[in-house]
Amino acid sequence: MPASRSSSKRAVWAILRKECRSEWRTRYGLNAALLFAVTSLAAVSFAVGRMSDRPDVLAALLWVVLLFAALASLAHTFVRETEGHTMVLMRLVASPTAIALGKLLFNLLFLISIEAVTVPLFLILMGAPPPRWGPLLAVLGLGSLALGAGSTVVAAIIAQTRGRGALFAGVSFPVLLPILAAAVSGTRAQWTGAPVGAELRLLAAYAVALLAVSLLLYDHLWEDA
Amino acid sequence: MIARTLLLVWIAGWIVAAFLWAPLVPVLGETTRVLYFHIPAAWVTVLALAWSMIHSLLYLKRRNLEHDHHAAAAAEIGLLFCVVATVSGAMWAKAMWGAYWNWDPRETSIFFLLLIYVAYLALRSAIDQPERRARLAAVYSAMAFVSVPFLIFVVPRIYFSLHPDPLINPRGKVDMDPRIRVVFFALLAGFTMLFFWVQSLRVRVARVEHRLEERRGSAHER
Numbered sequence: 001m002p003a004s005r006s007s008s009k010r011a012v013w014a015i016l017r018k019e020c021r022s023e024w025r026t027r028y029g030l031n032a033a034l035l036f037a038v039t040s041l042a043a044v045s046f047a048v049g050r051m052s053d054r055p056d057v058l059a060a061l062l063w064v065v066l067l068f069a070a071l072a073s074l075a076h077t078f079v080r081e082t083e084g085h086t087m088v089l090m091r092l093v094a095s096p097t098a099i100a101l102g103k104l105l106f107n108l109l110f111l112i113s114i115e116a117v118t119v120p121l122f123l124i125l126m127g128a129p130p131p132r133w134g135p136l137l138a139v140l141g142l143g144s145l146a147l148g149a150g151s152t153v154v155a156a157i158i159a160q161t162r163g164r165g166a167l168f169a170g171v172s173f174p175v176l177l178p179i180l181a182a183a184v185s186g187t188r189a190q191w192t193g194a195p196v197g198a199e200l201r202l203l204a205a206y207a208v209a210l211l212a213v214s215l216l217l218y219d220h221l222w223e224d225a
Numbered sequence: 226m227i228a229r230t231l232l233l234v235w236i237a238g239w240i241v242a243a244f245l246w247a248p249l250v251p252v253l254g255e256t257t258r259v260l261y262f263h264i265p266a267a268w269v270t271v272l273a274l275a276w277s278m279i280h281s282l283l284y285l286k287r288r289n290l291e292h293d294h295h296a297a298a299a300a301e302i303g304l305l306f307c308v309v310a311t312v313s314g315a316m317w318a319k320a321m322w323g324a325y326w327n328w329d330p331r332e333t334s335i336f337f338l339l340l341i342y343v344a345y346l347a348l349r350s351a352i353d354q355p356e357r358r359a360r361l362a363a364v365y366s367a368m369a370f371v372s373v374p375f376l377i378f379v380v381p382r383i384y385f386s387l388h389p390d391p392l393i394n395p396r397g398k399v400d401m402d403p404r405i406r407v408v409f410f411a412l413l414a415g416f417t418m419l420f421f422w423v424q425s426l427r428v429r430v431a432r433v434e435h436r437l438e439e440r441r442g443s444a445h446e447r
Contacts, residue, residue: 206375210371
């Protein structure tokens, strides 16, 4: 049915635009995440100093900073709907899958904008050796895709519970840890000159599996929300 | 009653055999014995997580709270066995590698499984209504299970591991001393049956708890 598919594509696009617009109006999510990223980066950099000869430590620190910044704000796309009681209206106009995809795309944009600021700053402040841009960008891209896919579902679950903010980090960690481990090891390999193919394949497979499972499960998430 | 007694006698008997009858593997020495408890516990961990995931999917399909009782019970028992596997592995690592923990790929996997169970139970504790709790926990469980094939089958094959499958099991198939093999598989079967027994007990408790909850709810309404 081409008609319904195009309308669903349009719904995804409309939700993405709506997310961007409502984020842009207040910008508190983005501001909080950037502030978080820069502050934790400053703390890390101040604590350990320049580390040009330790790519293993650098890779771990880079992803810890990125994950902290992202986790502080990724949940709020859904929490905003629950708190504003707009979820019901949203479900009237779009299918669960369209809502999920729209929010996932927004979360990806969000992650990319955090990375665009944090990664260059990290490279300068920590005195990192020059990266191989191709593998680094591939690891960052696939890592963000997997992180986004995992955290969007968990955010949708958490938005319907008590104690939302506190629970999100704890509950999403088990889903995100394998991604983090592969991303750290890929980033380290990129600095040491080792091949990153295994990590990229792992990240891609994990991202695809998470996306497939979450798209199948989204229908069950909004029934009495 | 008879089945339960037989199971306990079976496990106790094979534990005695593990210490008195089964030989030791040359390099591992006395630490060979951990094999009979550590691997079955790790196996039950994976079995329980799979059991929990299957019942979660069944719940999403049929909306019968009975499946939710099964999923939650399996997660609790799986957590227990996961702790047993982690602790016995750490003790073995201290004896053989000199440190309790060094982020070997297998240690990493079991630690992540531990976190998955804890997060599942934490999520359940944050939701009051039984139906919503069952639904959200089921979605989470199904999604968390995505990482299991990666943790168990992919990661230990990509990264270098010190884990001793090569010593006990050199050609990738079951190729141990016959006595070790007999005790090992007997205890593996024993642990598996132990899991299903404790699981049925826990599900029965969950049923009673649910009935009490409902009765209390209807008393409030009156």
